[in-house]
Amino acid sequence: MARKIVLTSGKGGVGKTTICANLGVALARLNKRVVLVDVDIGLNNLDVVTGVENKIVYDIVDVIEGKCRIKQALIQDINFPNLYIMPSAHSYNKAQVTAENVKKVIEGLNDYFDFVLIDCPAGIDEPFKRAVGGADEALVVVTPHLSSLRDADKVLMILSSYDIKEYSLVVNRVRGDMVLYKEMIDCKKISELLDARLSGVIPEDDNITTFLSVGRTVNKSCESYEAFMMLAKNILGETNKVYDYTEKYRGLFGFFKRALRRKI
Numbered sequence: 654m655a656r657k658i659v660l661t662s663g664k665g666g667v668g669k670t671t672i673c674a675n676l677g678v679a680l681a682r683l684n685k686r687v688v689l690v691d692v693d694i695g696l697n698n699l700d701v702v703t704g705v706e707n708k709i710v711y712d713i714v715d716v717i718e719g720k721c722r723i724k725q726a727l728i729q730d731i732n733f734p735n736l737y738i739m740p741s742a743h744s745y746n747k748a749q750v751t752a753e754n755v756k757k758v759i760e761g762l763n764d765y766f767d768f769v770l771i772d773c774p775a776g777i778d779e780p781f782k783r784a785v786g787g788a789d790e791a792l793v794v795v796t797p798h799l800s801s802l803r804d805a806d807k808v809l810m811i812l813s814s815y816d817i818k819e820y821s822l823v824v825n826r827v828r829g830d831m832v833l834y835k836e837m838i839d840c841k842k843i844s845e846l847l848d849a850r851l852s853g854v855i856p857e858d859d860n861i862t863t864f865l866s867v868g869r870t871v872n873k874s875c876e877s878y879e880a881f882m883m884l885a886k887n888i889l890g891e892t893n894k895v896y897d898y899t900e901k902y903r904g905l906f907g908f909f910k911r912a913l914r915r916k917i
């Protein structure tokens with residue numbers, strides 16, 4: 654039986670798709686069978702960030718409309734054989750793509766995977782409901798900015814009316830130097846304010862934008878690599894540690910790094 658986890662946030666552009674792809678890779682590195690399901694129908698981009706956009710033959714809407722079987726819509730990742738992507742469609746027939754039908758597709762993946770990661774669209778309307786309805790756990794992605802915190806708070810409230818048995822936070826785009834200068838709210842405070850457990854912290858990492866725009870996920874050379882591995886291990890219940898985003902900015906060398914970063 655797969656764990657079905659939706660990545661949601663309310664606000665767009667906070668990193669749901671980025672975290673979905675990179676968490677999927679991290680879990681696959683830990684030998685788990687993972688499928689990433691893009692439920693952002695119409696505005697899909699999970700296929701682009703995972704580099705499978707040219708391999709799509711069938712998508713989730715084709716499965717719902719009965720044009721293909723579930724397995725035909727799964728694309729295997731080039732680097733990780735136990736990672737699959739179920740892409741979304743550019744256009745669709747609204748009448749068929751209901752929350753109930755999406756849930757059926759997600760349930761159909763149960764026997765083949767350990768994890769189904771659901772990439773949720775922004776907003777809290779119909780598309781949100783379609784994505785959340787198929788999940789039994791949620792990771793709420795938030796950035797250390799007021800507008801994101803407000804939206805995450807709303808989403809957490811809405812999630813309580815769903816069948817979600819477990820939820821926690823992933824704080825994305827954290828800058829240790831700014832936190833030390835007290836220019837950015839720290840993650841512990843975010844967790845307290847939102848009254849939700851912290852499952853992971855992902856630092857601001859320029860490699861993410863560079864790598865993902867060419868369809869590659871982060872690797873060992875990236876600052877965020879360790880942070881994604883820690884998030885995956887926390888989700889597996891193996892550890893309960895989050896990335897130490899201020900470490901490299903502490904001490905004498907850290908002070909210079911901090912000062913340098915402010916100059917650029």
Ligand SMILES: Nc1ncnc2c1ncn2[C@@H]1O[C@H](COP(=O)(O)OP(=O)(O)O)[C@@H](O)[C@H]1O
Nearest residue numbers: 665666667668669670671826856857858861862
């Ligand atoms: N930790 C990060 N560091 C730097 N850039 C990031 C980070 N997380 C996400 N991004 C960038 O932010 C943009 C929006 O991310 P995306 O995952 O598409 O958000 P969402 O799915 O929530 O709309 C992308 O260009 C992505 O590369």
Ligand SMILES: [Mg+2]
Nearest residue numbers: 669670693698
């Ligand atoms: Mg997205």
